[in-house]
Amino acid sequence: MRSTPERAVTAGNHLVVRNNPVIGKRIQSVTLQADSKHSRLDALFSLGAAVD
Numbered sequence: 373m374r375s376t377p378e379r380a381v382t383a384g385n386h387l388v389v390r391n392n393p394v395i396g397k398r399i400q401s402v403t404l405q406a407d408s409k410h411s412r413l414d415a416l417f418s419l420g421a422a423v424d
Contacts (some may be wrong), residue, residue, distance in 0.1 A: 389415055 389411045396404035 385415060386409070 379383055389408060392408035392411065396402075397410055
């Protein structure tokens with residue numbers, strides 16, 4: 373089971389991943405949109421590794 377700080381970091385990363393595409397589209401930043409997709413995939417793979 374994860375410790376509290378790890379959960380806080382995971383929750384913070386989730387918020388960033390959710391908000392980056394919106395901000396990227398608003399400011400028309402292809403880089404920010406691509407980084408958001410990359411971060412989302414990293415989060416999914418991390419979740420998969422944690423469950424395994």
